[in-house]
Amino acid sequence: MFDYKDLYKIYVPEQFGPDEGGGTSNSLDEVFAQLPDDEVKTDWGATQFVIMIPGADKVVKIPFNGEEYCNYEDDYEQELEESGFNYFTMDYCKHAYELYCDAEERGLNRILAEMEYFGKTANGIDIYLQETVEYYDCCEGSSKYFKSEDAHINSKNELEQLRQRSKGTGDDYLWYRFPTEWMVAALHHYGECFMLSFLLWCRDNNLCDFHSGNLGWSKKDGSPVILDWAGYYE
Numbered sequence: 001m002f003d004y005k006d007l008y009k010i011y012v013p014e015q016f017g018p019d020e021g022g023g024t025s026n027s028l029d030e031v032f033a034q035l036p037d038d039e040v041k042t043d044w045g046a047t048q049f050v051i052m053i054p055g056a057d058k059v060v061k062i063p064f065n066g067e068e069y070c071n072y073e074d075d076y077e078q079e080l081e082e083s084g085f086n087y088f089t090m091d092y093c094k095h096a097y098e099l100y101c102d103a104e105e106r107g108l109n110r111i112l113a114e115m116e117y118f119g120k121t122a123n124g125i126d127i128y129l130q131e132t133v134e135y136y137d138c139c140e141g142s143s144k145y146f147k148s149e150d151a152h153i154n155s156k157n158e159l160e161q162l163r164q165r166s167k168g169t170g171d172d173y174l175w176y177r178f179p180t181e182w183m184v185a186a187l188h189h190y191g192e193c194f195m196l197s198f199l200l201w202c203r204d205n206n207l208c209d210f211h212s213g214n215l216g217w218s219k220k221d222g223s224p225v226i227l228d229w230a231g232y233y234e
């Protein structure tokens with residue numbers, strides 16, 4: 001049986017990332033070869049590699065560090081490099097973890113899937129664990145969350161009113177940062193005051209990549225949670 005302790009034995013290639021189209025690459029194959037493919041599932045986006053042990057309450061996150069995927073050659077890239085910012089090697093897991101700790105200090109972390117530091121791979125790459133989350137399904141919207149249709153409709157109206165009220169304040173876009181149906185559930189669950197504080201924190205940290213693949217429902221109590229908040233800088 002695959003155990004979290006096996007993570008200490010993994011060698012992560014020096015240049016670890018998907019191919020240009022986001023698909024498998026040689027470096028991903030190198031890691032797959034070290035995993036028992038009948039015991040774990042894997043997933044990834046542009047910035048992180050995720051290992052899921054079926055039935056386990058935590059997923060494993062290992063940062064990508066670029067490779068082929070981030071090979072842009074435009075002026076913007078040059079500008080970023082000249083400014084010392086290097087997204088080829090940016091560790092988005094570390095970024096997510098630091099943001100998580102900051103949110104925790106501010107009492108804002110309950111909307112983020114719980115995250116913890118685990119340790120290092122055999123070659124010293126930091127690994128993190130995150131609460132396993134049930135994916136947000138755009139077609140289902142938040143029907144799974146609401147126990148009654150009245151509560152759902154009330155919350156929809158509340159969000160609409162907030163959007164109207166914030167028009168012209170410069171902050172109205174904040175209430176559009178998440179897919180509407182997920183936001184309706186989040187507003188109902190956490191309340192306006194918490195959501196506004198959280199949205200302002202997102203604004204201050206330039207976090208905005210909240211597409212449906214980065215959202216979900218907590219397996220503990222069904223609450224709306226975010227599984228990927230580190231964004232993507234390009």
Ligand SMILES: Nc1ncnc2c1ncn2[C@@H]1O[C@H](COP(=O)(O)OP(=O)(O)O)[C@@H](O)[C@H]1O
Nearest residue numbers: 043044045046047048050131132133213227228
């Ligand atoms: N906590 C989690 N629970 C369940 N699945 C997850 C979790 N975190 C990530 N995943 C799956 O892995 C995919 C990639 O993870 P994500 O953190 O979004 O990486 P990236 O930053 O590369 O987009 C997600 O879209 C989701 O399908």
Ligand SMILES: [Mg+2]
Nearest residue numbers: 045213214228
């Ligand atoms: Mg993602």
